[in-house]
Amino acid sequence: MKFRVNNSEVYASTGGRPFDKKKPLIIFVHGSGLTHMTWVLQTRYFAFHGYNALAVDLPGHGLSGGESLKSIEEMADWVSAVIDAVGHKEASLVGHSQGCLVTVECTSRYPDKIKTLSLMGGAGAIPMNPQLLSLAENNDPKAVDLMMDWAHGPAGHFGGHPVPGLYHINTGTMLAKSRTIQNTLGVDFRACDNYKNGFEAAKKIKCPTLSILATDDKMCPVKEGKKLASLIEGSQVDIIDNCGHMMLLEEADRVLTVLKKFITTNYPPLSS
Amino acid sequence: MSDKKKELKPNTYKFDTLSLHAGYQPHKNAGSRQVPIYQTTSYLFDDVDHAAALFNLERGGHIYSRISNPTVGVLEERVASLEGGTAALATSSGMSAIFLAVMTLCEAGDHLVVSSQLYGGTVNLFRLTLPKFGIKCTFVKPRDTEGFKKAIQKNTKGIFGELVGNPGNEIMNMPEIAKIAHEAGIPLMVDATYQTPYLCKPFEHGADIVIHSLTKWMAGHGSSMAGILVEGGKFDWMQNDKFPTMTKPYEGYHGLSFAEEFGPTAFTMKARAEGMRDFGPCLSPQNAWNVLQGIETLSVRMKKHCSNAEEMVKYLMSHESVAWVSHPSVPDHPDHELAKKLLPNGRGSMIAFGIKGGKEAGVAFINNVKLASHLANVGDTRTLVIHPASGTHSQMDEATLKFAGLSHDMIRLSVGIEDIEDIKNDFEVGFRAARKPRLVSNQ
Numbered sequence: 001m002k003f004r005v006n007n008s009e010v011y012a013s014t015g016g017r018p019f020d021k022k023k024p025l026i027i028f029v030h031g032s033g034l035t036h037m038t039w040v041l042q043t044r045y046f047a048f049h050g051y052n053a054l055a056v057d058l059p060g061h062g063l064s065g066g067e068s069l070k071s072i073e074e075m076a077d078w079v080s081a082v083i084d085a086v087g088h089k090e091a092s093l094v095g096h097s098q099g100c101l102v103t104v105e106c107t108s109r110y111p112d113k114i115k116t117l118s119l120m121g122g123a124g125a126i127p128m129n130p131q132l133l134s135l136a137e138n139n140d141p142k143a144v145d146l147m148m149d150w151a152h153g154p155a156g157h158f159g160g161h162p163v164p165g166l167y168h169i170n171t172g173t174m175l176a177k178s179r180t181i182q183n184t185l186g187v188d189f190r191a192c193d194n195y196k197n198g199f200e201a202a203k204k205i206k207c208p209t210l211s212i213l214a215t216d217d218k219m220c221p222v223k224e225g226k227k228l229a230s231l232i233e234g235s236q237v238d239i240i241d242n243c244g245h246m247m248l249l250e251e252a253d254r255v256l257t258v259l260k261k262f263i264t265t266n267y268p269p270l271s272s
Numbered sequence: 273m274s275d276k277k278k279e280l281k282p283n284t285y286k287f288d289t290l291s292l293h294a295g296y297q298p299h300k301n302a303g304s305r306q307v308p309i310y311q312t313t314s315y316l317f318d319d320v321d322h323a324a325a326l327f328n329l330e331r332g333g334h335i336y337s338r339i340s341n342p343t344v345g346v347l348e349e350r351v352a353s354l355e356g357g358t359a360a361l362a363t364s365s366g367m368s369a370i371f372l373a374v375m376t377l378c379e380a381g382d383h384l385v386v387s388s389q390l391y392g393g394t395v396n397l398f399r400l401t402l403p404k405f406g407i408k409c410t411f412v413k414p415r416d417t418e419g420f421k422k423a424i425q426k427n428t429k430g431i432f433g434e435l436v437g438n439p440g441n442e443i444m445n446m447p448e449i450a451k452i453a454h455e456a457g458i459p460l461m462v463d464a465t466y467q468t469p470y471l472c473k474p475f476e477h478g479a480d481i482v483i484h485s486l487t488k489w490m491a492g493h494g495s496s497m498a499g500i501l502v503e504g505g506k507f508d509w510m511q512n513d514k515f516p517t518m519t520k521p522y523e524g525y526h527g528l529s530f531a532e533e534f535g536p537t538a539f540t541m542k543a544r545a546e547g548m549r550d551f552g553p554c555l556s557p558q559n560a561w562n563v564l565q566g567i568e569t570l571s572v573r574m575k576k577h578c579s580n581a582e583e584m585v586k587y588l589m590s591h592e593s594v595a596w597v598s599h600p601s602v603p604d605h606p607d608h609e610l611a612k613k614l615l616p617n618g619r620g621s622m623i624a625f626g627i628k629g630g631k632e633a634g635v636a637f638i639n640n641v642k643l644a645s646h647l648a649n650v651g652d653t654r655t656l657v658i659h660p661a662s663g664t665h666s667q668m669d670e671a672t673l674k675f676a677g678l679s680h681d682m683i684r685l686s687v688g689i690e691d692i693e694d695i696k697n698d699f700e701v702g703f704r705a706a707r708k709p710r711l712v713s714n715q
Contacts, residue, residue: 016328016528037535044330044533063510063532131280142282149282157285160297162332164340165348165544166537167295169284171358174505174536242299252332 001054005081008066012036012054012082015047019054023270024115025088026263027079028055031097031121032192033136033147033176033185035062038096041162041252042259050269056082061184068187072098072195076105083113092267094118094259096248097220098192101126104228107209108201116266117209117232118259121217121245123224124198124231128189137186144176144185153216153244162252172246202231208266209235212255214243236262287354287470291570295349309561310342329525329545339548343557347564351490351500354469354567355482358505359540361548362498362560366465366485367393368553369499370432373461373481375551376543378429379517380406385423385430387414387444389437389677392660392668394463398432399672411675414442415606421452428456429514434463435474435614438650439624439660439684440677441598443607446614450478457512465489465651466622470574471615475504481539488651489621491566492573496559501543505536518542524549573653573689578618580695581687587696588625593633593703595626595681621688622650626681633706634659634683640705643690643698655688655695 001014013036026046028039036043036055046053058075060068069075079102083091090113095103100122107114135143148169149157161168176185209232213225222239229235238258243251285293296307315334317323325331334340344362352360363369378384386398388411398409412419414437424431431453433444446462453460459480464472468489474482484490486498509518509531518538521527525545530538548554566573581599588597600611600619611619627633637657638646644655648663661673661680668678687695 013533015330016526016533018527035535037533040533041331044328045325048324048328048330062535129280131277135280142280145282145284146280149284155297155299158293158297159295159349159353160300161349163537163541164332164334164342164345165352165361165540166332166359167349167352167357170352170356171505171536174358178535256331 003085005078005085006066008059009064010056010059010082010085011063012056013039013043015043015053015055017047019052019086021087023050023052024267025052025054025083025086025091027082027091027093028053029079029093029095029099029102030055030058030061031099032188033061033144033181034172035175035178037062037175038248042094042248042256045256045260046263050271052086054082054086060187061179068184069191070187071191072101072105073197075102075191076109079103079106080110080113089113090115092116092118092263094120095122096120097122097245098126098188101192101195101198104198104205105201107207108204111204111206114207116207116263117205118212118262119210119225119228120212120248120255121214121220121225122211122228123220124202124228125196126192126220128193133189133193136189137182139180139182139186141177141181143181144173147176147185148172150218151245153214153242153250155216155242156244156246156250161249168246168249198228199231202228205232208262210258210262211235211237212240212247212258213237214240214245214247214251216243217245217247219245288571290350290353292568294353295346307343307346307561307564309557311557313337329528337557338552338554339544341554341557341560344555344560347555347560348500350564350567351469351484352502355502356473356475356504357482357502359537360500360502361540361543362486362500362555364499364553364555365497366463366483366487366499367397369483369485369501370394370397370463372543372547372551372553373483373501374402374407376539376547377459377515378407381427382407382429383425383427384409384432385420385428386411387433387437388412388675389414389440389442390434390463391438395668395672413675413677414444417445417448417452420449424452424456424458428458430459430461432461432463434466435472436466436600436620436622437677438466439622439682441600441605441622441624442677443600443610443614445610446474446477446479454478457514459507466620467615468570468574470571471578471617471620475506477614480504480507486563487649489574489577490570491563492570492651492653493566494649494652494654496562498555498559498563501540503537503540507539509538522546574618576689577621577687580689580692581619581621581623583692584623584685584687584695587699588623591703593628593706595628598624621686623685623687625683625685626679627683627706629681629706631659631661631680634681635662636708637683637702637706641698641702643694644702650684650686652686653689655690656686658684660684
């Protein structure tokens with residue numbers, strides 16, 4: 001579906017079901033340089049089971065208009081504005097990688113609006129490798145290739161996509177190259193690198209929170225994810241073996257099972 | 273310590289490694305080092321909710337082997353990885369892959385621009401069968417790059433061609449034709465069976481959909497029929513209103529829009545969800561496994577195929593019984609320079625040559641070679657020969673043969689990986705036999 005936030009058109013996948021204001025809202029926030037399509041193996045399930053599942057394209061990304069937002073704080077405010085724009089008063093948030101920084105910041109800023117928080121491959125800070133940052137800001141496709149290399153665990157490098165016939169790394173590469181690299185990945189990486197408030201924001205979070213981490217995650221290692229989770233009162237942690245940073249695709253079923261249990265328990269669907 | 277920072281390099285696996293490993297994780301298959309053959313029709317659902325989730329494309333997995341199968345899935349991922357594609361869909365043959373690609377792209381009333389130099393079966397599909405579904409085609413000679421542009425109509429939905437045409441070895445200028453297609457907002461579909469991804473990766477030159485008859489070099493051993501379509505993932509289906517079946521809600525899947533939901537894998541998802549469901553040209557797991565065995569040695573075999581082919585080109589060019597030789601490695605081949613650009617790892621192992629004495633000599637040659645097999649296939653490890661005008665392209669009339677660049681003296685040679693001297697010796701026997709009828713008729 002398309003709607004407007006801050007005078008720009010926003011695209012969000014609704015997981016194949018029409019948006020229904022009566023249903024509780026879950027917003028999925030993608031990682032650096034990526035799009036709503038990374039969530040396809042989570043959103044469709046929730047959309048068919050009593051929720052409005054909105055996998056947004058951040059401004060300037062995927063099918064959304066406008067320019068990429070330059071800071072995590074702006075993105076956090078934008079997510080809150082999305083909730084308003086679709087006519088809801090509250091939502092459950094799910095973030096991946098950079099999306100974790102955004103959703104942590106958003107939850108700390110708008111505690112009354114956010115009912116649950118699910119973090120995948122999250123950390124309190126994501127400092128960027130200077131060379132990688134420079135490549136992305138200079139529109140070098142090598143930045144995407146490096147990100148895809150590091151984002152997939154050893155098993156994910158061989159493939160084994162849960163959807164028959166799809167190949168992880170090349171699909172991710174195409175998503176990240178679908179718009180101008182410096183305007184998406186470059187801006188996002190800089191925003192991640194600049195963001196310093198993650199740990200302080202985490203301390204303010206009181207809603208039920210889940211962190212899904214992966215043993216082979218090079219971009220947000222388990223110890224960083226645990227450090228963030230330890231600051232959030234009552235936070236649950238689930239660790240997936242033999243999996244890299246792209247757990248939402250590499251181990252989509254496991255992620256969905258854990259996410260389903262967490263969200264349906266803490267933020268029940270509209271029963272049919 | 274040195275201050276010099278190490279340059280970052282991606283460590284994704286390379287071609288030879290992917291040929292052996294891509295698409296398969298032993299730890300999810302009881303530790304089996306070899307890919308298991310999942311010889312089953314169907315798959316248990318955990319519960320009703322799980323079944324519904326699979327049918328609604330809410331989660332990945334297998335339902336029924338007509339739609340997908342774990343062994344076939346490994347093959348699909350492996351080929352996608354080797355081609356640099358986002359996704360792939362394997363089929364029972366190369367022809368069914370072409371048909372599936374066209375039916376995923378087109379509806380009745382649509383039009384395609386098609387290269388005229390194609391395998392005879394493909395010609396008949398485009399010329400005679402697709403019009404029965406309301407899909408019309410305009411044929412253009414593969415070297416007539418501007419002709420492709422001129423043939424595009426308002427209802428044209430794509431351009432299709434064999435990168436190196438069968439059997440005349442004419443090469444499409446893929447980068448230029450891709451530009452023409454993209455300026456018109458339509459995809460370029462390329463049959464790259466002759467090349468395999470070892471010799472050419474068409475996505476790097478602008479193709480959007482790549483098709484293979486896996487029966488040929490990819491499987492390589494003449495044992496198993498299989499085909500595949502591979503998606504590049506760059507084509508934007510939403511850029512215009514030409515592809516409503518990709519971009520509008522699809523009734524067959526609760527109003528799903530393939531392009532919005534699956535983006536760079538939308539074409540494959542639609543081909544599987546709709547095409548495999550409705551047409552059902554599925555690949556057997558045993559054949560998928562056989563093809564996987566072939567792919568494990570693809571680069572090793574292709575090197576030998578190509579080196580033997582270049583030796584055979586030299587031999588044929590200097591032979592008194594040969595009127596002409598067509599192979600992209602020949603310096604005066606019209607596409608020699610283009611071939612160097614598109615096929616840097618070798619120009620392939622398909623040679624067309626004209627035998628002095630025309631059809632009669634051709635028949636004598638083919639009837640007398642013993643090592644080379646006379647059959648309707650290419651890309652076997654063994655050397656194969658055929659006389660196209662009386663075999664693979666025999667269903668064409670004179671005018672169509674001429675338009676397709678075929679002549680009655682043409683022999684199609686698929687060079688195998690036998691010892692090169694044995695192939696040459698065998699050909700000497702064939703040439704001697706081919707000369708005899710003429711000697712008789714000249715007396």
